Amino acid sequence: MxxxxxxxxxxxxxxxxxxxxxxxxxxxxxxxxxxxxxxxxxxxxxxNHHHHLLNPPGNILSTSSPYSDSDFHSVSDMFNAPFVLLFALLLTLPLIILFAPHILPPKRLTISISDESDDLALFRRAVSSTRHRPGSVQRLGSTNAKPKIAFLFLTNTDLHFAPIWQLFFNPAKSSRRKLYNIYVHADPDSDVKSPGGVFENRFIPAKKTQRSSPTLISAARRLLATAVLDDPLNSYFALVSQNCIPLHSFSYVYNTLFQSQLPKPSRLSFTEPRRPSRLSFTEPRRPSRLSDTKLNRPSRLSFNEPSGPSRLSYIEVLSEEPQLWDRYIARGKNVMLPEIPFDKFRIGSQFYILTRTHALTVINDRKLWKKFRLPCLNVDSCYPEEHYFPTLLSMEDPKGVSEYTLTNVNWTGSVDGHPYMYSPAEVSPELIRRLRVSNSSFSYLFGRKFSPECVVPLMRIAGKVIFRD
Known part of the structure; x- marks a missing residue:
């Protein structure tokens, strides 16, 4: 229809x-x-089938398929994509391992409870040893009225300059052997070998250390406590590294420390009077899990020099450095409070010469140590070993420190926080004489930092230049 x-x-x-x-x-x-x-x-x-809809391949009346073999291979490739991704990850793995340490912040070595407990036990013995009168203590069956210098070597490599130090101490002179002691703290992971000679049997029980971590503070305190406990006649404690060399003879160093004038030397003159100081210490009242109850019992300990009047400690103490605030808040903005306000925070070289009084101040400290042992949030501004000692001593006895160091170090052209390192080509009599000159009333006694290869040219000029004052 x-x-x-x-x-x-x-x-x-x-x-x-x-x-x-x-x-x-x-x-x-x-x-x-x-x-x-x-x-x-x-x-x-x-x-991509729409591409074939808009542009039919060939004759549409043909009985053959409009899709080529490559079209079906692309389907197979799609299912192999996870394997391609896995293969790419395997290829990039070596690059990740290579560059990760430069991208990710380094893992800082922490102090274990067992290590802390061992140190506290050592510190207790060292502090309690001061209760004896120094003149009445006998060591190895003999007495010695002359004070000594304790040389504290802090190292994580072999002592490449042992031949230089061997000449410096010159143990062939029997009278000189009674004027010094040697103690070496070597990182147990570094496989440091004893060079023999004056260093034989002078290695103390050591713990792991790491730069820019509280472990370097612990190692230095360990050396100080061992030296205090070992010989009551150790009156000065000189901390040096494996890259340090003496710039003068032993006699010159000894006379500089023990025959210096009593007025406090400044960077330019001796105008500021030296005030004799006798420190007294009150043990912390709050007990700690790691500490002995007797140690924390309130008591007053008086630390006296073995002989002679009170002396200066030679340690760098700076308060107006541009990076000081960043380092102060490296653990957090208010973490250091209330024990350490910012106006009391100091910076200085980690190598110093301390009196026995100040050595005991360091190993007896608990209040500041509990702050400096905390991990840093900003690892780029974390150098606790450069802050703990000058901050502590400037707070406890500001008149008893020189505020400058007797170890010459060149920070011009420093790399990654390390000072300039002298090469063998630079070693000469002129270099030694130049390194001795300081801005204070005293000559520099030690110099750093020298590469291990410098030992050969240094030995050539040791007798005629270094040890000839």
């Missing part, structure tokens, strides 16, 4: 009906699936 004008003929037969679009259902579906059911499968597997 012909259609009525103005009306749409009802669609009752799907394959033959004529709709408003003027196209059959088959025609509509052909726009979506021009190649039948196969295209439906390809549309699922191949994301």
């Amino acid at each position: 012909p259609p009525v004008p103005g009306k749409t003929r009802p669609c009752t037969r799907p394959r033959a009906r004529q709709c408003r679009t003027g196209k059959t259902r088959v025609d509509q579906e052909s726009n979506l699936r021009p190649f039948g059911q196969k295209s439906s499968l390809i549309s699922i597997l191949h994301p």
Whole structure:
């Protein structure tokens, strides 16, 4: 029956009906699936099937597939992507291992409870030994009225300059052997070998150390306590590193320390009077898990020099360095409070010469140590070994320290916080004479930092230059 004008003929037969679009259902579906059911499968597997819909390859009436072999290979490659990713990660693993130490902050060595307990036991013995009168103590069956210098070597490598120090101490002179003692703290992980000679049997029980960590403070305190306990006649304690050399003879060093005038020397003159100081210490009242109850019992200990008047400690103490605030807040903004306000925070060289009084001050301290042993949040500004000793001594006895060091160090052209290192080509008599000159009233006694290869040229000029004052 012909259609009525103005009306749409009802669609009752799907394959033959004529709709408003003027196209059959088959025609509509052909726009979506021009190649039948196969295209439906390809549309699922191949994301670029629309490209083939708009640009049919070849003759559409051909019985061959419109998809090439490369199309199906791309499907296979898609499923191999995880393996490609894994292979790429394996290739980058060596690069990660190589550059990670330069990108990630280094892991700082912490002090274990057992190490802390061992140190406290050593410190207790050293402090209690001061209760004896120095003149009445006998060591190795003999007495000696002359004070001694304790040389404290802090190292994590072999003692490359042992031949220089052997000439410096010159043990062939029996009278000189009674004027010094030697103690070596060597990192147990570094496999440091004893060079023999004056260093034979002078290594003390040591713990692991790491630069820019509290372990260097612990190592120095360990050396001080061992020397205090070992010989009551140790009156000065000179801390040096494996890269230090003497700039004068032993006699010159000894006379400088023990025959100096009593007025306190300044950087330019001796104008400031020296005030004799006798320190008294009150043990902390709050007991610690690691400490002995007897140690924390309130008592007053008086630390006296073995002989002679009170003397100066030669340690650098600086208060106006530009990086001081960053170092003060390295553990957190208010972490150092209330024990250490910022105006009491100091910086200085980690190598020094301390009196026996100040050596006991250091090993008896608990209040400041509990702050400086805390880990730093900003590791780039963390150098506790350069702050603990000058801060402690300037707070406890500001008139008893020189505020400058007798160890010459060159910070010009420093790299990664390390001072300038002299090479063999630079070693000469002129260099030694130049390193001796200081801004204070005293000549520099020691110099750092020298490369291990410098030992040969230094030995050549030792007799005629270094040890000839």
